[in-house]
Amino acid sequence: EVQLLESGGGLVQPGGSLRLSCTVSEFTISNYAMSWVRQAPGKGLEWVSIISGSGGTAYYADSVKGRFTISRDNSKNTLWLQMNSLRAEDTAIYYCAKTVMVRGLITYYFDYWGQGTLVTVSS
Amino acid sequence: EIVLTQSPGTLSLSPGERATLSCRASQSVGSNYLAWYQQKPGQAPRLLIYDASSRATGIPDRFSGSGSGTDFSLTISRLQPEDFAVYYCQQYGTSSTFGGGTKVEIK
Numbered sequence: 552e553v554q555l556l557e558s559g560g561g562l563v564q565p566g567g568s569l570r571l572s573c574t575v576s577e578f579t580i581s582n583y584a585m586s587w588v589r590q591a592p593g594k595g596l597e598w599v600s601i602i603s604g605s606g607g608t609a610y611y612a613d614s615v616k617g618r619f620t621i622s623r624d625n626s627k628n629t630l631w632l633q634m635n636s637l638r639a640e641d642t643a644i645y646y647c648a649k650t651v652m653v654r655g656l657i658t659y660y661f662d663y664w665g666q667g668t669l670v671t672v673s674s
Numbered sequence: 675e676i677v678l679t680q681s682p683g684t685l686s687l688s689p690g691e692r693a694t695l696s697c698r699a700s701q702s703v704g705s706n707y708l709a710w711y712q713q714k715p716g717q718a719p720r721l722l723i724y725d726a727s728s729r730a731t732g733i734p735d736r737f738s739g740s741g742s743g744t745d746f747s748l749t750i751s752r753l754q755p756e757d758f759a760v761y762y763c764q765q766y767g768t769s770s771t772f773g774g775g776t777k778v779e780i781k
Binding site for chain 1 (some may be wrong): 704705707709711717718719720721724730731762764766767768769770771772773774775
């Protein structure tokens with residue numbers, strides 16, 4: 552059974568940094584694009600970032616561009632999200648998701664999700 | 675950016691009843707690239723439908739998706755107790771955006 556396990560969330564002050572990890576089992580991530588999707592408390596879903604299977608290409612939502620960096624190590628079946636200059640509005644549960652590319656990294660949906668890790672940005 | 679509007683916000687139904695959820699796009703969704711997800715409290719979203727009408731692996735056939743262009747719907751033919759949850763649509767024809775969700779609650 553495909554499993555994705557996020558970790559690294561917690562409480563951080565505004566302006567601080569946090570690095571999230573997503574460890575995958577039962578499939579080889581090098582064959583797939585991977586994404587981060589977040590959900591603010593009591594709110595809907597928001598796509599954050601996507602990275603190609605090789606790690607050579609990544610895209611970001613405008614709301615996090617320049618502050619967040621997605622990366623991966625296929626040898627470790629692990630995905631990361633480095634979050635800098637955090638703001639209160641970044642408070643959310645962050646999910647990693649196995650991504651099905653329909654037309655490259657432009658169009659995609661998410662077929663497996665982790666359970667998420669909570670990031671709280673507050674002083 | 676394509677904006678997705680889901681209606682109703684909340685649907686109150688009894689087990690065994692039919693549920694019809696709507697997802698309307700602000701402009702046409704290319705190639706009918708629309709997905710539906712189910713999310714239960716404290717859980718991650720689960721993919722139900724992709725490409726507007728294709729069921730994901732392991733999804734019961736009481737779930738069906740339909741529609742094209744700007745109007746899409748998810749139908750649950752006979753609600754089971756485990757189907758009470760929040761449902762989100764996502765378009766991936768132009769970038770990716772999600773709708774605000776429809777909560778299906780027990781009446």
